[in-house]
Amino acid sequence: MTNFKKITEEASNHNDLEKMDTLSILQNMNKEDEKVAKAVALTIPQISTLVDGLAERFNKGGRLFYIGAGTSGRLGILDASEIPPTFGMPFDRVIGLIAGGDSAIRKAVENAEDNKEQAWKDLLAHNISENDVVVGIAASGTTPYVIGGVQEAKKKGLLTACITNNPGSPLSQAVDIPIEINVGPEFLTGSTRMKSGTSQKLALNMISTTLMIKIGRVKGNKMVNMQLTNNKLVDRGTRYLIEELQLNYEDAEAALIKYGSVKKAIDALK
Template sequence: MNYTKITEAASNHDNLEQLDTVSILKKMNEEDQKVADAVAETIPQITRLVDALAERFEKGGRLFYIGAGTSGRLGILDASEIPPTYGLPHTRVIGLIAGGDQAIRKSVEHAEDDEQQAWKDMMVYNINELDTVVGIAASGTTPYVLGGISEARKRGLLTAGITNNPGSPLAKAADIPIEMNVGPEFVTGSTRMKSGTSQKLALNMISTALMIKIGRVKGNKMVNMQLSNNKLVDRGVRYVAEGLDIPYAEAEKLLKKHGSVKAALDAGA
């Protein structure tokens, strides 16, 4: 397959070790400013994914992220924040990384080279045709991701591929390719930088739009968030007070009685 591997292209900057600190930071920032524009170009593809995903999610489907290294960690990060932010069980959005949970903190040598392992990892969850699999790989060539996406698509699951190399094998393998061309990295090949940032933005868009569409947000508030610490309880009380236009103390009593912002708002409406 002929395509330009942009993620391996030489940086637009050279002799980095000769730069002073402020020059390093300014040049990094110049490169980072290109990221949001690259993500914006993929909004039509992300829209397709979110709309299809929401329909399947409402029927009981789940969202799986699969990746290796930085990409895998970003998928796990996004998945792990759904329960506290939107009150869904951790079994609805699931992040899987090549090498297993130990790879979250430390790299596992050659784990990403196994084309069969991602599907094996998903099979633990009794994956089915209502589920959606999003593969994340800056290079678009990671065997762990390619194998998982290919097998999932073959079995009728909806698949998407988030990559920073347009025309890559991952883009070709997925039903919905999300190809974010952020250009060469500031440090050549260091895809934890602009590529990783673009992936984080895309994942934020996917999961947040999904949660809004399935009713986990009211107005602009996280009305299903878990009230797991004093800060969040206070936030919840303020949401109820604002939503019902009642005093803080009254809102606090209502929240304690009903246990969630949404339930309190529904009860007080």
């Protein structure tokens, strides 16, 4: 670990922020943000390996667990919470866990991330099994809660991965598939809710969306399994059916409501 350097703690490339006018602050922040997608692009081979391993286990009934603390934990929970409405999956197939429990989603829980044993206890509460996959998220790559969780998961034979912004970190060394996104120092020194958090969100979008495509939850480019929880989504689903089945609006809407999803309506009527 002697070569490990915390890039996320290095001084910003910009100084005297308080002396900048508003426009300069925003322009300089945006210049830093431009680096994020390019940094994520360099990790696509590792993300691909993770998704393929995930799909294989998902098709055997496995689940995807994200574990993290602070911003990283919240981003994992955000991604997990969007899977049921977007893809019609049960809520317990992609699960986000945060150090300190659900109360930490809104309010920081002191010292929660420093407990190295707690993540595995949190995973055990979900009857973790060998077909499950655990992805640890930590910008620093040094969060004890996350490292302890993935280490124990790997010992038990689960596939493990991480998303971190410090290459060569202890977290990277602890997993099967390290996704190391080097976005450089933050605009506001050490504030990993910024570029680091943005890069994590991009990676999470890629992981979960590609997984859902590979297991058949998407048709063409449409969310054909989305939950019809409001008028906007019913209208969207109706238009999908019009396009796919050449129905008029009223018949398409009636079919959608009858069958409960775009996919079921297509399967029944095509």
